[in-house]
Amino acid sequence: KASTAQGDVVMWGTIPETQMEKIIQEFNPEARTYAVRYKYVPEKDFGQRLLEALASGTGPDTILAPYQVILSQAHRINPFPITSLGEKTFKDTYVDGASILYSPREGALALPVSVEPMVLIYNRAMLSKRGFPSPPSSWDEVSAMTPALTIRENNQFVESAIALGTPDVPYAKDIIMAIVSQLGQTPVVTAYDQLGAPYLAVTANDPSVVDPSVRPLTTVSRYFTQFGDAGQVTYTWSDSLGKADDRFVAERVAMYIGYAGELSLFKSRNPRGEFEMTTLPQTKSYNTFSTGMRMYGIAVLRTSTNPTTAFTVQSQFSGGEISPKIAALVGGVTALRSFAATPGLDQVMARSMLVARGWYDSYQNDSTLYTSTMISDIINYRYGVVDAVSIYVSRLRDLYTRK
Numbered sequence: 001k002a003s004t005a006q007g008d009v010v011m012w013g014t015i016p017e018t019q020m021e022k023i024i025q026e027f028n029p030e031a032r033t034y035a036v037r038y039k040y041v042p043e044k045d046f047g048q049r050l051l052e053a054l055a056s057g058t059g060p061d062t063i064l065a066p067y068q069v070i071l072s073q074a075h076r077i078n079p080f081p082i083t084s085l086g087e088k089t090f091k092d093t094y095v096d097g098a099s100i101l102y103s104p105r106e107g108a109l110a111l112p113v114s115v116e117p118m119v120l121i122y123n124r125a126m127l128s129k130r131g132f133p134s135p136p137s138s139w140d141e142v143s144a145m146t147p148a149l150t151i152r153e154n155n156q157f158v159e160s161a162i163a164l165g166t167p168d169v170p171y172a173k174d175i176i177m178a179i180v181s182q183l184g185q186t187p188v189v190t191a192y193d194q195l196g197a198p199y200l201a202v203t204a205n206d207p208s209v210v211d212p213s214v215r216p217l218t219t220v221s222r223y224f225t226q227f228g229d230a231g232q233v234t235y236t237w238s239d240s241l242g243k244a245d246d247r248f249v250a251e252r253v254a255m256y257i258g259y260a261g262e263l264s265l266f267k268s269r270n271p272r273g274e275f276e277m278t279t280l281p282q283t284k285s286y287n288t289f290s291t292g293m294r295m296y297g298i299a300v301l302r303t304s305t306n307p308t309t310a311f312t313v314q315s316q317f318s319g320g321e322i323s324p325k326i327a328a329l330v331g332g333v334t335a336l337r338s339f340a341a342t343p344g345l346d347q348v349m350a351r352s353m354l355v356a357r358g359w360y361d362s363y364q365n366d367s368t369l370y371t372s373t374m375i376s377d378i379i380n381y382r383y384g385v386v387d388a389v390s391i392y393v394s395r396l397r398d399l400y401t402r403k
Contacts, residue, residue: 005312006033009304012050013064014043015296019329023322034309044365047072054303061304062314064326067100067295070110071362078302080314082107094335097293097356103190105198110297111318112335114327116259117352118171118178118292120281121266124274126159126254135255135278139179139223142255142281143234146227149254150236161236162255163244165228166379167372169237170244171292172224175257176371177204177359178292179220182283184210187217188360188400200360200400205393210286217393222385225378249273259294260349261331277348293356296330363399370395 013020017040028035039060041049046069053059054076063073070077090102098112122135130149136142142162149161163169177187187204205217226232228239241247248256249269256262263277280291298317300310316322323334333339333353340350361367374392377383383391 005031005309007306007309008035008037009062009306009310009313010037010039010060011062011064011298011313012039012041012046012060014041014046014066014069015064015326015329016040020326023325027316027322034312036313043069050076054301059301059303061306061310062298062300064113064296064298064317067110067112067297067358068361068364070101070297070299071360072364073299073301074109074362076301076303077109077299078304078307079103079106080108080111080300080311093337095337095340095353095356097295097358098297098335100295100358100360101297110299111314113296113298113318113323114294114330114332115335115353115356116261116294116327116330116332117349117356118174118257118280119260119263119277119348119352120255120257120279121248121263121275121277122255123248123251123253124276126251130254135276136281137279138284139281140284143223143226146234146236157236157238157241158252160241160247160253161234162227162257163237163247163253164257165225165235165237165375166239167375168239168244169228170256170258172375173368173371174292176217176220176224177361178280178290178357179223179283180204180216181290181292181357181359182286182288183214183216183219184208184286184288185216186359188396190360200362202393202396202400204396205389210288215389218386218389221374221378221389225375225385228375228379259331260346260352264331277346279348279352290355290357291352293358294330294332295335295356295358296326296332366399367396 020038024036024038085108087104090108094112095115097115101110102108132145136145146161151159180187185208188200189203190198191201192198205215208214208216226234227236229235247253249266251273266275282289298314300314304310327334340354370392374388377388378385
């Protein structure tokens with residue numbers, strides 16, 4: 001395969017050059033007949049910069065970016081050929097969450113490079129102090145523990161159980177959509193019209209496949225916002241407290257929902273803190289087990305002038321030798337399924353990486369803004385939960401139907 005690959009492959013990525021430099025410097029001499037030229041493009045500018053570069057004929061051959069960025073560029077991507085990588089092989093090779101990058105009709109839109117599951121990070125000492133021997137495993141337990149873990153004096157929070165419930169909570173949208181998945185619903189699905197043409201349908205609030213009486217997004221939004229609503233017994237967090245990660249590191253918050261790679265950052269910021277991680281709480285009486293994810297993938301653009309070599313680079317960068325190095329840079333692990341069986345791998349990581357899932361969030365800036373507005377509308381009593389969710393869903397539908 002390497003004999004036919006030659007020339008340069010220009011790769012644009014959202015990981016800074018200073019971090020990628022060592023990987024590229026080790027890769028190029030071994031590749032011999034071809035080389036990767038890497039360029040860093042910040043995620044927030046990625047779409048616009050790519051559009052401009054392609055218009056002027058100076059676009060990259062490959063892109064290395066979070067899966068949402070890849071989905072947003074789907075129409076510009078040359079999928080990895082189905083003949084070389086069928087659906088079963090893809091699913092046997094990569095973790096479940098990677099299937100968001102696979103289209104049964106076209107093949108792999110991108111090959112996954114890293115996965116970083118969503119987890120619950122907690123302060124063991126704060127839980128012990130209030131009589132809790134272990135962290136919560138269900139969302140019911142989270143809300144039940146909250147009053148005991150929340151200390152208020154003169155209407156000010158001294159200690160909070162968890163950073164949840166407000167628009168500025170880290171990953172508010174990711175948390176909400178992870179629970180929607182646990183309730184047996186996919187936020188956005190590919191559906192087919194009468195002519196068999198695919199389109200994206202917003203199904204986040206369609207009745208749960210497990211329990212048709214449950215509207216997942218309504219249920220989750222009601223649950224999530226109770227922690228930021230001053231009128232509820234579970235009121236434990238306000239955006240006026242500042243950044244949730246700072247409060248957690250300062251041991252003013254007992255639990256924090258984030259991504260697995262953050263645990264080591266928290267430990268380095270406060271070596272005395274008894275910080276641990278456990279799997280994301282689950283929804284009781286549902287036979288689902290899943291969590292949210294961050295995932296990076298590598299894709300080849302249709303406009304690549306060197307597709308043969310670009311596909312070679314794509315498979316090498318997602319393979320067992322290079323993907324773990326890239327994953328380590330972004331706080332994740334390789335997205336190869338087999339990695340979950342690595343001896344000595346943290347059990348929370350091993351279990352979570354296999355069930356980590358994303359959703360078809362190709363308009364992530366808009367959807368994040370709409371989520372914040374919905375949460376704010378509920379906790380400030382501008383709309384009831386049902387109406388706020390209904391507005392949110394119709395805004396998302398408008399996004400996905402615009403041509």
